[in-house]
Amino acid sequence: MIKHEYHHGNLKEEFITIAMDFIAKEDVEKLTLKVLSDATGTSRSAIYKHFKNKDALIETIIEKGFEKFDVATTPYLHDKNKALIDRFYLTGKLYVEFAKNNPNLYRLLFGKKYAHIREELLSIKDEDCSGFAALQTTVEDGQKQGILKKEDSYRQAIVIWATMHGLSSLIIDGFMDVEESYEEIYNTLFETLLAGMVANKVKIISTIPLLNKLLQPKN
């Protein structure tokens, strides 16, 4: 005989999964506790046995979200088989694509609303946001290799991040035509950015044809 189990078993995991799936489709603002209780067939207050409050659930979502973000965006960043310039290009592209494919999650991770949770989370882990340190290190590698101009690496990394974050935000917050190809814009953005950052005398070859002209020696 089928009996509704009073004890659910893995309710906490289910809350997290449902919340992640919800954010894949709708904004986190619309994620209400009723959505979660209905989806799990539990009472309105069941969630409080697993999370201190709604913010604690959001915190978990942000944690999972950053993991997902890291997995999605970093595969090329440390790929020693690729030219450094290609690693920048591909990683930036993955960054924008992540935002494009996960707009609600991206906003949750990099928006202001839950900044306090993000900061607490990242300070505990002694990490920075979105692997910024890794970006800065890569910039420094580029300087050592003579590819990038030797300026303050922190500021250069910020410039790169701001650029990618800006494009991502414009795309997902409704400032560009949906049907518009973001790739052309990304290429223009990357070309412009890199053209402003590459050192003048350099003769690295990229496997990405678009980038080769940026790498031809000038002067």
Next chain:
Amino acid sequence: MIKHEYHHGNLKEEFITIAMDFIAKEDVEKLTLKVLSDATGTSRSAIYKHFKNKDALIETIIEKGFEKFDVATTPYLHDKNKALIDRFYLTGKLYVEFAKNNPNLYRLLFGKKYAHIREELLSIKDEDCSGFAALQTTVEDGQKQGILKKEDSYRQAIVIWATMHGLSSLIIDGFMDVEESYEEIYNTLFETLLAGMVANKVKIISTIPLLNKLLQPKN
């Protein structure tokens, strides 16, 4: 004898003023109808005689906000007395400073949450967001003057906007040290951006020393 006036007089204007002042200090999320009724000494539902609902008030705030934004950011954009490159530099700086000085308003104007209101508003006025068309026109002027590379002006304008929006967002959403001087970062950003956009053969002189080296002929 002092008598509390049943009819307030200019309650609508007062709601708007209070809301604008509130957003100058706190996020729009915290702007509740109770805040407005308390501040005006009226009942909770008085506002409904002047606005269809809360969103209608927000719409007015966004409208006023864009006016404020335009006033704050465009004084140099069409200043024919200045070199075009200086107009870019100064306008960009005002853009970032507006965001920095009005973080909650900036987020309201350029965030996702009220994108539907923004779009409705700007489509009625047949305007674009944040004078984007003006930016694009200025880019085209720069191309005609031989200062900027001749590429698709729409994409170039997007690149400029994305860059400024990205830096602004990183600053106001908590990704940069508060005490940090944003000016150095802005200069690095602008130098990088423009270095990637200026044509090679050019001999314009900027009144801004920082920019002159960007404008020296190359090749």
Next chain:
DNA sequence: AGTTTAATGTGAACAATGTTAACATATAGA
């Protein structure tokens, strides 16, 4: 096994919020 203890879920209740409807009062114009 049986008993206790902790974990897990329920239902009722609360305050805050946006909203509506019925009612009250002031203002303006005939």
Next chain:
DNA sequence: TCTATATGTTAACATTGTTCACATTAAACT
């Protein structure tokens, strides 16, 4: 003056996050 309209009030409602007392199950310990 009288009446229609504009403007404001009070009461009520649904939704939301939250808490608390209570119920039930699972786990731990004799």
